[in-house]
Amino acid sequence: MAEAGQDGPAVSLLPVRFSEACERNKEPILQVLRDWLPPRARVLEVGSGSGQHALHFTRQLAGLQWQPSDRCEHLADLVERFTLEGREGLAPGASLAAPLELDVDRADQWPRRPYDAVFSANTTHIMAATSVPRLLAGAAGVLRPGGLLLLYGPFLGGGVPTAASNAAFDAHLRCLDPAMGLRDARALSDQALSLGLEPLADMAMPANNRTLIFRRLGPPAG
Secondary structure: OOOEEOOEEOEEEOOEEEOHHHHHHHHHHHHHHHHHOOOOOEEEEOOOOOOHHHHHHHHHOOOOEEEOEEOHHHHHHHHHHHHHHOOOOOOOOOEEOOOEEOOOOOHHHOOOOOEEEEEEEOOOOOOOHHHHHHHHHHHHHHEEEEEEEEEEEOOEEOOEEOOHHHHHHHHHHHHHOOOOOOOEHHHHHHHHHHOOEEEEEEEEEHHHEEEEEEEEOOOOOO
16 A cells, blocks of 8 residues: 555655655654564554655664565565665664565455554555454454554544645545545544554644554454
């Protein structure tokens, strides 16, 4: 799933896909990961898009074990980026796994191993509204007890856009496809709690984005 947001969609620049939004938001997101992830965290990224986040975070966070994933049609871009840039220069003890095919609507494609965290940036508003609960349920299913789900992107607050740019972006998305659109942070948190994910934080980010953080409750992932 491509990185896209109110600050611009992913674009294709030869030789591989490139997202200006990823370049702008990678440092603020990195700081969130530094603050919230445990040491040597095992992280599943849902919707890795251009792969820029995966490379940046594993180059900066020692011991980080990052598993990128995306829908089938985006895997070639990920493989090409990792092939061209290589895995040299990773932080000590960090690892970047080969990308997995993962469509959040396909229960059989979710990996079975427990992760310390699931991370996804700028995905909930470009997937169908019916897919968002499946993203939450899939994350709950692969997280260890106490594991974290981190969602980055623009969200509504109580059904209301938090900025004029968010309102315009939401309208644009719904014109493209009525199933897309900014999700309400409060409603999403209620959905998450019903699936065993406790809301922990709603953090303001640059460009009118937010990071929502949830903690996995209940028995170990299956």
